[in-house]
Amino acid sequence: MSDLKENLKAQIIEQLNLEDLTPADIQDDAPLFGDQGLGLDSIDALEFIVLLDSNYGIKISDPNEGKEIFQSVNTLADYISKHQ
Amino acid sequence: MRIYVTGYGVISSIGENVEETLLALKSEKTGIKQGRKPYTERFKVGEISWTNQELIERFGLTQNASRTALLGMIAAKEAFGEHELSSEVRTGLISGTSVGGMDVSEIAYKDYLKDESDDLNVYKNHSSGTTSEQIAQELGIRGYVNTISTACSSAANSIMLGARMLLSGQLDRVVVGGTDGLSQFTIAGFRSLMIFDEEWCRPFDETRKGINLGEGAAFLVLETEETMRKTGKKPLAVLSGWANASDAYHQTASSPEGYGATLAMKSALKVARLNPADIDYINAHGTATPNNDLSESHGIKTVFGSSVPPFSSTKSYTGHTLAASGGIEAVFAILALNKGILLPNLNFGQAIEETGLIPVKNYSEGHEIKHILSNSFGFGGNNSSIILSAV
Amino acid sequence: MYFIQHIESITHQNSFQKENIWDELKPLTAENQLISPDYKNYIPVAALRRLSTILRMGITASKACQEKVPNEFDSISVGTALGCLTDTEKFLVTINTVSGDVLSPTAFIQSTHNTISGQISLDLKNHAYNMTHTQNALSFEVALKDGLLCIDEGKKSVLVGAADEAIPFLERLRGSLILTHLPFTSGATFAVLSGEKGNSIAFVQACEVYFSTKSQETLVTLINQFLDANNCSSGDLDLILEARSDFRFLAKNHISFTDYTGFYQSASAFALHMANDWLIGNADDKRILIVNNLESNKLGLTLINRNEVEA
Structure with a gap:
C-alpha cells in the first residue's frame, strides 16, 4: 500500500504538472482539491481519470464519481487497491 | 441609428438553406443522428451528409478549402444572395470560427506523425483567419475582413462587432456570422472533457448529461438605413441589442x-x-x-x-x-x-x-x-x- | 485620439518592463531565445503549471500593464494569428497516439485562441468586454481597431495586445507556405489605450486594414490615401516601421521591424512598442507609420503621433 501511495504521488505530480512539488510534499490524508489542500480543480479531476485509466486500467465514466475517490492520496489508493 | 438585417443564410444538419431549415423546425425534426465518420460513428452528432468535394460541386464553390471555410462560403453566399458589390457601399466580412481549417490540417498532421508524408500544401487552410479570407474571396469582399475566435460565442461576437463597425461609420454593410466544420480534434476535445451525452441531448432537462456536437454555418448581412437607401434592400429584422x-x-x-x-x-x-x-x-x-x-x-x-x-x-x-x-x-x-x-x-x-x-x-x-x-x-x-x- | 498609457512586450529582445526598449534593441539572430521574465512573480503557481508560453507571455504582459494604470480595464481585445500552437499540437499528438477512451483534456482546453484573453480576464477577475481576433498577419491590427472602437464608444481603459508562439513544426513550412529568412520567434505585446492623455507621450491616430491588395502600386496608393485621410503626407513621417523593406523611399528613417522581432504574424504589435519608445528617445520626431505588409495579400497601417501633434 505504501508503495502504491508513493507511486501515486509521483504520478500526480507528473500528470498535473506540479513541477514545484516532490512526493514528500503531499501528505497521504491531505485534501487534494480546494484551497485547503493542493488547490486542484475540475480540470485536474479529469486528469485524475486519465491517470487511473492509463496507469491502473481503471475506468471512471462519470466525472461525478470522482469526487469521493479523489479526496486524498489515501482515498485514491483505497479505490485503486479495491478495483484493480 | 438602427442596424438592419437584409440577408441571411444557413446550413446545418437540419437543412442546407433557410427554407429547408424552416421546414425542419416546423416538423420538429432533429438533425442529430448517429455519426457516419470514423471519428463520429460512436456519437450522436449533427452532421452534414456531404463530403467536402460534394459540397464544392453541389454549391458551385470556386475554391477547395477546409470544411469550415466551405460551409461558411455556402451560408455566406445564401446570405449575400442578390446583394451587389459596389464601391459606393463599403462592405466587410466578419466570421467566427473555433478551429478554422483543423478538419483538413489534422489529416495531414496524422500523416506527418506516421511517416512525415504529409502534404504541406494542406496547412495553408489551417488558420482561422484564412477561412474568413476564403469566404470573403468567394463573395468578392475586400477591405475589412476579420475573424473572431471566442469558441462558442464567436458568431454572436461577429454579429456584435459588425453592428459596431456600422454604427461607427467604418463600414456601410457587413456580412457577419460563423462557421465550424466537425473535426476529429473537436470531437476528441469534448470527449476529453467528458461532457458528451451518448443519447440525444436534453437541454434544460433534469436528466441532461451533456452535448451532442454539430456542424454548420450561418451569416447575416447587416446594413444601416442609409445603406439600404442605396441598395434598395428590404429589412428582415432589426439587430437592436448586443x-x-x-x-x-x-x-x-x-x-x-x-x-x-x-x-x-x-x-x-x-x-x-x-x-x-x-x-x-x-x-x-x-x-x-x-x-x-x-x-x-x-x-x-x-x-x-x-x-x-x-x-x-x-x-x-x-x-x-x-x-x-x-x-x-x-x-x-x-x-x-x-x-x-x-x-x-x-x-x-x-x-x-x-x-x-x-x-x-x-x-x-x-x-x-x-x-x-x-x-x-x-x-x-x-x-x-x-x-x-x-x- | 487614443493615448498609449503603457505598453509591455515579452519577446526575444530584452523588452519587458523597460523605460525605453531601444536602449537594448538589436537585430535578432537565430540564436536569440525568448527572454522570459520570472512568471511566478505574475501568475500563481497553481495556475502557472498548466500554461504554455503564449499564455504565460500574454497574462504576464497584461498584468504588468494593469499594475501601471489606475483603472481596471473596461475592454480587453487580443489578436493572435495561430493561437496556442503548443497545446494544439500536443492535443493533435494525443488524439493520434492514445488508443484508449480517456484523453487528457488540458491541452484541448488551452488550445482555443481565446484562452489568452480568457485567462487574462480570469487572472485579473475582469468582467469587461473580452474579445479575441485572428486574421493572420493582421491579427494585431484588427484587435487594435476593436480597442479604438471601444474608446470611441466611451470605454476609459482599454487593453489591446497580441501574442503568438513559435513551435519547431513551423520550420517544415519554411520555403513552401511561409516565405521568410527570419527566425521563427514568439512574442507578446500589450498596451493600455485611453481617450485621456494621462502620462502618455504618444497616441495612435488611426489604424486601417486592407485585405486582398494586389500590387506594390496599390500599396503605395493605399498608404497615401491613408495619410491623406489623416491630414498628413509621407513627407511628414519621421520614421516608417515596416515588416519588409519595400518603402524605404517614403520617409527619412526606415526600419524593418521584423529584423528585431523575427517572424511571428502578430509582430506588428511590437512595432507599436518600438514606435512609442522611439518617440521617447527622439525628441524631435513626431510621426511614425507602421506598415504591416508581412503577408503579400494584405496591408495594415497604423499612424502614431507624439502628443503635441495635432491629429
Whole structure:
C-alpha cells in the first residue's frame, strides 16, 4: 500500500504538472482539491481519470464519481487497491 | 441609428438553406443522428451528409478549402444572395470560427506523425483567419475582413462587432456570422472533457448529461438605413441589442449563479433600450451540459425574475455547432420574428429541480413576437447576448 | 485620439518592463531565445503549471500593464494569428497516439485562441468586454481597431495586445507556405489605450486594414490615401516601421521591424512598442507609420503621433 501511495504521488505530480512539488510534499490524508489542500480543480479531476485509466486500467465514466475517490492520496489508493 | 438585417443564410444538419431549415423546425425534426465518420460513428452528432468535394460541386464553390471555410462560403453566399458589390457601399466580412481549417490540417498532421508524408500544401487552410479570407474571396469582399475566435460565442461576437463597425461609420454593410466544420480534434476535445451525452441531448432537462456536437454555418448581412437607401434592400429584422461580458470564473465551467450570463443579457437589453418584459422569446445557449444549463437558468431568472418569457435551446435540433451556433440561432430568431414562431426545445421531459424552468415544448405559430434575446456562451467565460427585433 | 498609457512586450529582445526598449534593441539572430521574465512573480503557481508560453507571455504582459494604470480595464481585445500552437499540437499528438477512451483534456482546453484573453480576464477577475481576433498577419491590427472602437464608444481603459508562439513544426513550412529568412520567434505585446492623455507621450491616430491588395502600386496608393485621410503626407513621417523593406523611399528613417522581432504574424504589435519608445528617445520626431505588409495579400497601417501633434 505504501508503495502504491508513493507511486501515486509521483504520478500526480507528473500528470498535473506540479513541477514545484516532490512526493514528500503531499501528505497521504491531505485534501487534494480546494484551497485547503493542493488547490486542484475540475480540470485536474479529469486528469485524475486519465491517470487511473492509463496507469491502473481503471475506468471512471462519470466525472461525478470522482469526487469521493479523489479526496486524498489515501482515498485514491483505497479505490485503486479495491478495483484493480 | 438602427442596424438592419437584409440577408441571411444557413446550413446545418437540419437543412442546407433557410427554407429547408424552416421546414425542419416546423416538423420538429432533429438533425442529430448517429455519426457516419470514423471519428463520429460512436456519437450522436449533427452532421452534414456531404463530403467536402460534394459540397464544392453541389454549391458551385470556386475554391477547395477546409470544411469550415466551405460551409461558411455556402451560408455566406445564401446570405449575400442578390446583394451587389459596389464601391459606393463599403462592405466587410466578419466570421467566427473555433478551429478554422483543423478538419483538413489534422489529416495531414496524422500523416506527418506516421511517416512525415504529409502534404504541406494542406496547412495553408489551417488558420482561422484564412477561412474568413476564403469566404470573403468567394463573395468578392475586400477591405475589412476579420475573424473572431471566442469558441462558442464567436458568431454572436461577429454579429456584435459588425453592428459596431456600422454604427461607427467604418463600414456601410457587413456580412457577419460563423462557421465550424466537425473535426476529429473537436470531437476528441469534448470527449476529453467528458461532457458528451451518448443519447440525444436534453437541454434544460433534469436528466441532461451533456452535448451532442454539430456542424454548420450561418451569416447575416447587416446594413444601416442609409445603406439600404442605396441598395434598395428590404429589412428582415432589426439587430437592436448586443453585449459581451466575461464570467471570469473558471477556464471551462460557468459560474454557478451565471454572473457573466446575467451581465451579458442585462447589457444587451440596455443597448436595445428594452426592459426584460419586452422580450417575447429567449433562444438560450442551452448546451445541455449540467453546468451550462443550470448556470444559464439562474442567469435568466436573475434578469427576468418571476416572469421568464418563453425560452428554448434549439441545439436539440442542430447539436452544438460551436462557433457557428450564434449565427444559426440568429437565423432561427429572424424566422421566429417574421412568422410568429415559438421554437421547441426537443427532448425535454422534466424541469431542472433547482430552477423549475420549463422551456417551449412544441412548435407553434401565430404569436406576436417583437423582440428575441439570443444567448451564446463560450469557453473561458466568454458570454454574449444579442437581441433581434421585428422591423 | 487614443493615448498609449503603457505598453509591455515579452519577446526575444530584452523588452519587458523597460523605460525605453531601444536602449537594448538589436537585430535578432537565430540564436536569440525568448527572454522570459520570472512568471511566478505574475501568475500563481497553481495556475502557472498548466500554461504554455503564449499564455504565460500574454497574462504576464497584461498584468504588468494593469499594475501601471489606475483603472481596471473596461475592454480587453487580443489578436493572435495561430493561437496556442503548443497545446494544439500536443492535443493533435494525443488524439493520434492514445488508443484508449480517456484523453487528457488540458491541452484541448488551452488550445482555443481565446484562452489568452480568457485567462487574462480570469487572472485579473475582469468582467469587461473580452474579445479575441485572428486574421493572420493582421491579427494585431484588427484587435487594435476593436480597442479604438471601444474608446470611441466611451470605454476609459482599454487593453489591446497580441501574442503568438513559435513551435519547431513551423520550420517544415519554411520555403513552401511561409516565405521568410527570419527566425521563427514568439512574442507578446500589450498596451493600455485611453481617450485621456494621462502620462502618455504618444497616441495612435488611426489604424486601417486592407485585405486582398494586389500590387506594390496599390500599396503605395493605399498608404497615401491613408495619410491623406489623416491630414498628413509621407513627407511628414519621421520614421516608417515596416515588416519588409519595400518603402524605404517614403520617409527619412526606415526600419524593418521584423529584423528585431523575427517572424511571428502578430509582430506588428511590437512595432507599436518600438514606435512609442522611439518617440521617447527622439525628441524631435513626431510621426511614425507602421506598415504591416508581412503577408503579400494584405496591408495594415497604423499612424502614431507624439502628443503635441495635432491629429
